[in-house]
Amino acid sequence: MTTESDFPLHDRASAPAAAASFDRAEATFGMVPNLIRKMATVPALAAAYLDLNELLQQTSLSGEEQAVLLLTVSRFHACDYCMAAHSMTGRMAGVADSVVDALREDRPLEDPALEALRGFARAMLEHRGWVDETDKQAFLEAGHTPQKMLEVILAIGLKTLSNYTNHIAATPVDEPMQGERWTAPAGG
Numbered sequence: 001m002t003t004e005s006d007f008p009l010h011d012r013a014s015a016p017a018a019a020a021s022f023d024r025a026e027a028t029f030g031m032v033p034n035l036i037r038k039m040a041t042v043p044a045l046a047a048a049y050l051d052l053n054e055l056l057q058q059t060s061l062s063g064e065e066q067a068v069l070l071l072t073v074s075r076f077h078a079c080d081y082c083m084a085a086h087s088m089t090g091r092m093a094g095v096a097d098s099v100v101d102a103l104r105e106d107r108p109l110e111d112p113a114l115e116a117l118r119g120f121a122r123a124m125l126e127h128r129g130w131v132d133e134t135d136k137q138a139f140l141e142a143g144h145t146p147q148k149m150l151e152v153i154l155a156i157g158l159k160t161l162s163n164y165t166n167h168i169a170a171t172p173v174d175e176p177m178q179g180e181r182w183t184a185p186a187g188g
Helices: 016-029 034-039 043-058 062-077 080-092 097-104 111-128 133-141 146-169 176-178
Strands: none
Touching: 016 034, 016 043, 034 043, 034 080, 034 146, 043 146, 062 097, 062 111, 062 146, 080 097, 080 146, 080 176, 097 176, 111 133, 111 146, 133 146
């Protein structure tokens, strides 16, 4: 069984090799989230997460689409920490409460293009990337591009790093996110 001491909440003193990641996180998020503090056990993991996060910002995905993907993947993986984080940041970025709430509750989205994005991401996760032509066609018919299919993979990769880290390291939800706490329903 893992314990808190296996994955401490590092700081610059306990993980000096992760200092650059702490600086980047503070510049990006206005704080060093507990996720980055846990990832600092392996400084390369913290750096990789921050790199992928920056790269996701460079895609054709809108902020709302990014939020849909990050919440969809985190919901699929039942990640309490990331559901709180992306609910908070999504709302702060102007994503409608109805969209955030639907994603938290695993309900379909009213907007057909966003629902197609959510559905394609879920299909990618459920089938470990082996989506069928029907899934691809539905995504494209909703107005999305083949390029966005690959951008979905980037978002899944980003969230897999954080979701899995949070699962094994039992990352506590940061104070600013407490109002968005979320608990996975029984059975996922």
